[in-house]
Amino acid sequence: MARHEIGDEQFDAGFHGDLIRPDDPDYDDARAVWNGIIDKRPGLIAQCAGAADVISAVDFARENGVLVAVRGGGHNVAGTAVCDDGLVIDLSEMTGVRVDPETRTAWVQAGATWADLDHETQAFGLATPGGVVSDTGIAGLTLGGGIGHLRCKYGLSCDNLRSVDLVTAEGEYLTASADENEDLFWGLRGGGGNFGIVTGFEFELHPVGPDVATCLVFYPGDRLTEVLRAYQEFVANAPDEISTLVFAGELPDEELFPSEWVNERKFAIMGCYAGPADEGEPQLKPLREFADPIADFSGTMPYVEFQQLLDEDYPDGMRYYWKSLYLDRLSNMAIDRIAYWARAAPSPLSTVDVWQLGGAITDVGIEESAFAGRHAPFLLGVEANWENPETDDANVEWVRDCLDDMRQFSDGSVYLNFPGFHEEDDEMLRTTFGPAYERLVALKDEYDPENVFRLNQNIKPTA
């Protein structure tokens, strides 16, 4: 399909949202995604107003053999929410949320962000586990798993799904839950956008906040190895209410740090206590006392505020390349290598991250969902964040070299929501999904045998 050629009067007339073409003044805004390195020029962007528009768009794409990209929050690092020449089925205008405080559930449209959902649920002192940056889309994040500040107490985002409404490649509208289309429900919890376009998610909610005890403490970079050793002992014995992550880099923020520290290496421990704030403060205190901090912003604050603390660090349009690896241990040697790679980052904005896993994530059986990372005690995230396009190669290479080295502490499986540019091969997906891979292929054969939904961590159908 050549550029600028997607058009069909019947489709246009039946579509309630906005249809944006390359000559439209809004085109450049509508095709931009969070990662500034991505520069795709779709033939048509269909900003859907509801499930009916999603069905029309899928039917149109299938009947005309048009390449399809699906956009939720537009925050996938690989930029799979857009494509060259094809059709972007964009759900970002579909942000409605309905909370039922009685049943502690929320039904949310698939274009919403975590900020949209937190805002509505916190009105009732409720929340479901999301991500740690609030303008990320709920759709991509939940379908790939979802690792956030409440994970050790309440599990992954996908663990909290009650049901999912979805449009299949055939344009059929289905609901998947524990009682209906159970196999599809299994695959949607970790298998990504392979099986159709989700129009709505139903989440279970938990009492959280409105205030929570939090930890955000920054230490000098030269204390990283010693603090990580103490940290890994702490988290091994911590209650499930505590979920933390460590990020190490230069983190040059003039507003946060004393001037002598702005351009020095440092690292942070960040986390919160998913329980009463007065109970949480003393529980989190040891994390703040591993060494003399450079700065300590810990304390009790509104959950919504904590959910948004990192938002400004990841502006739209900067250049990003993120990958990951599940670690099977945080041994002294692994810690030494983490410290080395944090020092080696070409960009001062980049970080090496260690996410604590376990707790409620491990309580869900490995076969209960397609999500592949339940076995690991830690996730290593390697984030290249930079501004200058001339340094693209150096930044991408740093991430790849770091992961090549760190693979010695891992079974090689990765968190599919930190996917680089999706350059990985089928072998990596097989390694990551393990025995679940064949079951995912069978689902793909059933729901999308023509691979209409292929701009993702693609499970290839056998046909």
Ligand code: FAD
């Ligand atoms: P999009 O780019 O819109 O979509 C990504 C892909 O998801 C699409 O290509 C499609 O395959 C699929 N998809 C999207 N919408 C639908 C739909 N309605 N139906 C079917 N498939 C769909 N992950 C975590 O687990 N925890 C974090 O704390 C976290 N923090 C992050 C912070 C930032 C700043 C960023 C950029 C990412 C973060 N991530 C985190 C990773 C995040 O989970 C992925 O980037 C995810 O893909 C974002 O979802 P999205 O809807 O915004 O993305």
